[in-house]
Amino acid sequence: MQLETNVMKKPIKGFSKLSKEGKIxxxxNEHFEKPEAARALLEEYWHTDEKKQQLHDDFIENTVTNYFLPFGVAPNFLINDExxxxxxxxxxxxxxxxASKAAGFWLKRGGFKTEIVSTTKIGHVHFNxxxxxxxxxxxxxxxxxxxxxxxxxxTANMRARGGGILSVELKDKTDVLENYFQIEARFETCDSMGANFIxxxxxxxxxxxxxDVMSRDISEEDKNLQVVMCILSNYTPECVVRAEVSCxxxxxxxxxxxxxxxxxxxFKRAVRIAEVEPYRATTHNKGIMNGIDxxxxxxxxxxxxIxxxxxxxxxxxxQYTSLTHCTVEDGIFRFWIEIPLALGTVGGLTKxxxxxxxxxxxxxxxxxxxLMGIVAASGLAQNFGALRALVTTGIQKGHMKMHLFNILNQLEATTEERDAIVAHFTDKVPHHNLVVAKFCELRGIPVPRSDVKKDS
Structure with missing residues (x-):
């Protein structure tokens, strides 16, 4: 449903204090030309189970509805022989x-091997x-x-599980910013991502x-310490996992x-291009993150x-470069990823x-x-699948076939129309204008745009 918005908007005070019904x-009423239609759409995505909806309402502030993403599965991932x-x-x-296709490919060739390089996380007290x-x-x-x-x-509970504070260092950063210092601490947070702990x-x-500074008998100048902020770093170059395939x-x-x-x-040349060309590396790594995210x-x-x-x-x-790498030596093809992944399996939303x-x-x-190994394997599989398509059939063939279903959903095609259109584009690339033209032909209605050409 597409809702027309009202251009006349007004600020509001105390919005967070309103009830959910009051917020809606x-x-x-303030943002939509058709308030009832907007309200109906928001309510359509509520959970029918009140307890589940209350749970979702409490995840963030100012919740008015839920936003659904498809939850799919990719089978046949053989990771460390499991x-x-x-x-x-x-x-x-x-x-x-x-991802599924890549997993199936490597299932027959030994699967994915993963190795945890390190699991240390870092945080800082930034001060002048x-x-x-x-x-x-x-x-x-x-x-x-x-x-x-x-x-x-x-740290008691974390130390009981084998974690805690590993080290603390003073960092002089005055070469990059006047009067700037850090307390840099390293942590092991075990199965927790550890943000709150750190x-x-x-x-x-x-x-x-x-x-301590204020209690010392030192000059006022030497007491002049100003804490700016205390925060973990999401850059985790010491919390790294490696995943590899080879045959x-x-x-x-x-x-x-x-x-x-x-x-x-x-394949090796495609990876090498991503290693040396940031424009390509950005798209290359985006594909990796498709699987990881x-x-x-x-x-x-x-x-x-992440x-x-x-x-x-x-x-x-x-220089921005590829997260994956490839070698072909002595008749052996090797493809791997090394990536920082600070993940948790306890705390947060996990329970x-x-x-x-x-x-x-x-x-x-x-x-x-x-989980680090599993996630790294998903990124490597996604990248392998994308590069495999790019250096053989091209990326659009498979992507556009999947995109066809989105177009058919937008057109609200019937089951019969969907089957007919999918069959028609079995050996053709389903560009949007061509799909619309075929849809209109099946319904016997005019094509909406005069410049759209029917495919033959």
């Missing part, structure tokens, strides 16, 4: 199909200091044991710093139009944090959102390290 009442069916929440056509650097260094040596002592209650520890560090070149015999040797050469969302993790970390990691050497709980059950309730 203001929204539909078979998985991956949950994928995504709206883009062909992503799940491409205007006194003597030597005095600051002396104070820091006194702060270090206090940081651990003053956070013992916060931030709570960092805020306690700041309290220690402030209190003999002659086993890449899945396309009748291209020999295994030609495929390997073209879909599993991240389905498992209730933070895809924005995106940010991944793209920063791709730029760590001064609240019914579909997130189902996704974790589908995967066999993995711990965070296992």
């Amino acid at each position: 009442e203001w929204l539909v 078979l998985y069916t991956l949950p994928m929440a995504i709206e883009e056509s062909s992503v799940v199909a491409a 200091y205007y006194g003597s650097v030597e005095t600051l260094k002396t104070m820091f040596e006194a702060w270090k044991p206090m940081f651990f002592e003053e956070t013992e209650e916060l 931030n709570s520890c960092l805020e306690q560090f700041a309290q220690v710093m402030r209190a 003999k070149v002659e086993e890449l015999n899945d396309d009748k139009d291209v020999t295994p040797e030609e495929f390997a050469t073209k 879909a599993v991240i969302i389905a498992t209730g993790n933070d895809f924005r944090a 995106e940010a970390a991944s793209h920063t990691y791709a730029s760590r050497n001064g 609240l959102h019914p579909m997130v709980k189902l996704a974790h059950e589908l995967l066999g309730h993995p711990n965070s390290e296992t």
Whole structure:
């Protein structure tokens, strides 16, 4: 349903204090020409189960309805010799199909092998200091044991699981910003993503710093320490996983139009282009994130944090480059990804959102390290599927076939019309104007645009 909006909008005070019904009442009357139609659409996407709807209402602020994404599955992922069916929440056509096809391809060739490189996360107390650097260094040596002592209650549960604060360092950043310093702390958060844990520890560090500085018999200048902020970093270059596929070149015999040797050469060259050309690398890595984000969302993790970390990691050497790499040596084809993935399998939505709980059950309730490997494999599979299409049949053939169903849904085609149009485009690329023309032909109605040509 398309709703016309009212251009006359007015600001409102106290919106967050209104009831849900009050918010909706203001929204539909203030922003839509047809309030009842807007209200009906919002209510159409509510859960019929009041408890489930209340749960969703409490996830964020100012909830007025739910926004649904398709929840699909990609079977046949053989990862470290264990078979998985991956949950994928995504709206883009062909992503799940491409991941499934790639998984099936590598199922016969040994599957995906994953390795956890490291699991450390980092956070900072960012502060300005205007006194003597030597005095600051002396104070820091006194702060270090206090940081651990003053956070013992916060870290007790994490330490019991094998995690906690790993190290604390003073960083002098005055070469990039005047009077700027950091307390940089490294953490192990086990199966938790750990954002709240890390931030709570960092805020306690700041309290220690402030209190100690003010208690010292030093000059006013040396007491001039100003904490700017305490926050974890979503850049996690020390929380990294590697996923790889490999086989003999002659086993890449899945396309009748291209020999295994030609495929390997073209594939390697396509990856190499993404390694050296940022314009291509951006699209290349976006395709990787299609697979990764879909599993991240389905498992209730933070895809924005993963995106940010991944793209920063791709730029760590001064130029934006590919997250995947390929070699063809001694008759062996190898394709791999190394990517930072700070994931959690406890906390957050993992015990609240019914579909997130189902996704974790589908995967066999993995711990965070296992989930890292699964997610990395999903990104590698997606990239393999995209590159495989690009260097053989082209990307549009498969993508447009999936896009055809979106067009037919927009046209509200009947089952009979859908079947006829799908059959008609079996050997044709279903561009939007051609699909519309065929649809109009079946219904015996004029084509909406005079410049649309029927395909023959």
